[in-house]
Amino acid sequence: MIVVKRIGMALTEEKLATYEWQIWEKDFGEEGQKKLKEASALVSRVGGLGSPVAYALAAAGIGKLVLAHGGEVKYSDLNRQILMTHDWLGKPRVESAVRRLKELNPRIDIEGIPENVTEKNAFSLVERVDIVFDCAPLFQERFALNRACVRLRKPLIDAAMYSMEGRLTTILPGKTPCLACIYPEFPETWKREFPVFGAVSGIVANLAVCEGIKVLAGFGTLLAGTMLQYDARNMEFRKLKLKRNKNCSICSDSPNGICA
Amino acid sequence: MRIRIAYYGQARLLSGKEEEFLEVTPDVSAADVILRLAEKYGDKMSWLLLTEEGTPRRSVILAVNDETVDPDSSDVLSENDVLAVLPAVSGG
Numbered sequence: 001m002i003v004v005k006r007i008g009m010a011l012t013e014e015k016l017a018t019y020e021w022q023i024w025e026k027d028f029g030e031e032g033q034k035k036l037k038e039a040s041a042l043v044s045r046v047g048g049l050g051s052p053v054a055y056a057l058a059a060a061g062i063g064k065l066v067l068a069h070g071g072e073v074k075y076s077d078l079n080r081q082i083l084m085t086h087d088w089l090g091k092p093r094v095e096s097a098v099r100r101l102k103e104l105n106p107r108i109d110i111e112g113i114p115e116n117v118t119e120k121n122a123f124s125l126v127e128r129v130d131i132v133f134d135c136a137p138l139f140q141e142r143f144a145l146n147r148a149c150v151r152l153r154k155p156l157i158d159a160a161m162y163s164m165e166g167r168l169t170t171i172l173p174g175k176t177p178c179l180a181c182i183y184p185e186f187p188e189t190w191k192r193e194f195p196v197f198g199a200v201s202g203i204v205a206n207l208a209v210c211e212g213i214k215v216l217a218g219f220g221t222l223l224a225g226t227m228l229q230y231d232a233r234n235m236e237f238r239k240l241k242l243k244r245n246k247n248c249s250i251c252s253d254s255p256n257g258i259c260a
Numbered sequence: 261m262r263i264r265i266a267y268y269g270q271a272r273l274l275s276g277k278e279e280e281f282l283e284v285t286p287d288v289s290a291a292d293v294i295l296r297l298a299e300k301y302g303d304k305m306s307w308l309l310l311t312e313e314g315t316p317r318r319s320v321i322l323a324v325n326d327e328t329v330d331p332d333s334s335d336v337l338s339e340n341d342v343l344a345v346l347p348a349v350s351g352g
Contacts, residue, residue, distance in 0.1 A: 048352055050352060136350065136352050137350055139348070139350050160350050160351055161352075163272075163273070167346075183348050184318045185317065185318040185319050186319065187347070187348030187350070189319065196351055201352070227321070233278075238344070240328055240344065240346075241327045242328050243327075
């Protein structure tokens, strides 16, 4: 039985029934659900982190998902990439992701892009959505997304993990530090392969989606200008206050800021 | 005076510690401490924390009492400060 108070006719009976339990969240409500339905999100890679991000966004009823991820499903993906399955080994990852998400929620639009984010495609991918979830394992992709988001003034939820730790911040271009403020030089020490449990990726992924829902529906307190660092080894959370770099090569108003 | 170092990411792996206390003189900056840690833990830590020129990498986040600091800052640390060392991570 649907007990929510109706506001307009944007949500069908079926959608109201599907999302009823989250609509009970008083700061979100039916208005929040409508905003989510009208919103679109890019998820950069649907791997260990991006899979649960896309899953939670789809379950919550975001209007449109754009998923960017190249390559085929491998055995070594399966401990954490929850949208990949054994029966899809050797086939394109993004197809597996789209298939699984449509099973979960057939009401939303999903576009699968069989390539990773690059400097060449970042702008056109970011241009078509309202919010971006950065879940890529390489800083080249993260910096490409950051540049495009700053230029297009799109919110960027930057999530990352390593070992039993995770990091998360919400970048609001023009208001908060951007990724290039946080890492003013390219992190040469980061290596492509890293220790990872799916559960650790899943924690930061779901925190990231909480941030995204708050940005889109307009409630709560964001990790804007704040980096959340969590440590699943001892279950400790730490919040670090970030600073904008007045000479940032991407977002500053100075002549250095190419996107300002 | 005594300060506390909190290690994250690869810095935790290479130090073998989540945190430790360090005795320092009252005139040290965060960058001075990074140079000392690089020396204390050897080549791999030095590579992680320092550039080829021997200066702190700007891709390593440094935070004093949960506020990020510029490694170029000459601000000195105080007794009981907590210096968090967070090398860049991008796991997905």
